[in-house]
Amino acid sequence: MDGRGGAVELRETHRLTGHADRAWALAWNPNLGAGASPVLASCGGDKTVRIWKRAPDGGWQCTDVLEDTHNRTVRSCAWSPDGKLLATASFDATTAIWEYSGGDFECVATLEGHENEVKSASWSQSGSLLATCSRDKAVWIWEMQPGNEYECVAVLQGHTQDVKMVQWHPILDILVSVSYDNTIKVWADDGNDEWHCVQTLTEADNCGHSSTVWSISFNQKGNRMVTCSDDCTLKIWDTSIDLSQPETGEGHESWQHVSTLTGYHGRTIFSAHWSSGDFIASGAGDDAICLFVEEKSSMVEGPSYRLILKKEKAHDMDINSVRWCPQDPRVLASASDDGTVKLWELRGNILA
Template sequence: MDGGGAAELRETHRLTGHADRAWSLAWNPNPGAGAGPVLASCGGDKTVRIWKRAPDGVWDCSDVLDGVHERTVRSCAWSPDGKLLATASFDGTTAIWEYSGGDFECVATLEGHDNEVKSVSWSQSGSLLATCSRDKAVWIWEVQPGNEHECVAVLQGHTQDVKMVQWHPILNVLVSVSYDNTIRVWADDGDDDWHCVQTLTEAGNSGHSSTVWSVSFNQKGDRMVTCSDDCTLKIWDTSVDLSQPTTGEGHESWQHLSTLSGYHGRTIFSAHWSSEDIIASGAGDDAICLFTEEKSTMVEGPSYRLILKKEKAHDMDINCVRWCPQDPRVLASASDDGTVKLWELRGNVLD
């Protein structure tokens, strides 16, 4: 199925090594001068793997981070400067790893959640870390000197398992999505008093009718995409002036823009927005879909079209898709089949 003519998503590399399902992926946003792309993957085998591209183009696993987490590693995220990697585990902890002297060292272990930690995310400044858990809570940690982390807020509001947290790319605004079918927007009042400023629901805001699994912002931060067990992706738009300094005021302005439905036959577990404004989605139907905004002036308001659908991209559920920041035409995917795949998007898809 192809919505864009010559567009092609070609598998270029298959990274094997995880002994269980591969859950999550994170590209290093700042791998260092002269360095090629660096990808972290984590999985049910309690490990994190670091993948690097050699000068000849071959991808190798350079490091295996193990011996710290006692259960599945569900999520991983690099700090904005690329020097730290945070990993969240079903053992209830979040580990902070630092690359120093040619090796990764666990320099901090954050404890506090009652049970499984599902997601971890760094703020755009790198000064805050957010975690969420099956215990329905979202924690915000402040990074202190000497790799110390202080919990500055425990955010209660979700009534079920919180699946993912994601910081806004520009503002100190946090979004969380949950098994309770809602999307919550959190901000502080400028005095570290964090609170929920908006809740997006099916009844009130044309939100999702089932578990919300993932959220991703576009590069400008004025739109976000969410995906769900209801087999839809939803595009949201904000009227906030991102050029103006702000506290938590005004962020209750996310509006439903578009719903993408009928493209996946099972739960959509992951969605990610590229710097070229291409949205990738991965789902339980083993497929990857790519979407872009429809530029036609015949349509009233913004709408999105399917570029292509890659059937059987993996042998089992696709848990995570992530575009490479250094090469916006390279996509990584992680699956229950234990593999991580790298894809190259070819063709003129943005016309």
């Protein structure tokens, strides 16, 4: 049921089993060939990455298991924009780069440098840069070189605690990181290949979070982002960056808080993701998934978001990741401490 009593449903369509430990993170391949079915990667505490594809009978099957490379939990996975490479970040302090070639996945590079657990990896929109972050409080930026070589071009120091996630802007070479130190940091190149923190969003100055920030996601236009936290809130941020003039490099520090969604989850919100259809999904430690959409009302000053659905007991344990399918904005994947990955379909008239 949605926030207005309309017939909106999040229906479980498939349950993917195979991980022998908690399922930590998910990534849909963003760039498939014409007519190809969606491809989903999942990673977990069993030190593996699983690749899932739709079977001829309409079900889903695990077609590849990437293993024997990481020797601890695989915490994050991320496809390159062209869909040809998969980065996997592990508690073993390494990030592996996998390439699909000859009908099989091959580990073509292992990135070392972080002092301990790597928590997240993210590719820039051009695919030439990869960002990683770690419990060591640092964010690293790697540049792809010929021959599957990767050079560290920047080590970003600024967070005072464990960095939980990094995410590149979908259009500009702007990087956002979120941390156990309760802050959100925006990083940009000054034009001379020097990376700097250009904005820090905190509770005191910018209506930020009061506890650990776990996740960040941009909308498709890149003019808004959503963050979620241990404080049980989601926050919406808006920018005045002129995205039609990305080459100017101006205004990177212009993110402003515009909305707080609170009272919907009873425990830590671990994941939030913005779909191409402009739905926001959140998954939390209360085992629930919530879906939100912007309220189209001229009576409210500034953007306002409403709950359209809360799926109680979506999993049997904490939900660590929710991700909308880029090829179908009404298909959602979720990963949980219960070891399962679930696929959901959003049905009904959201505007009713």
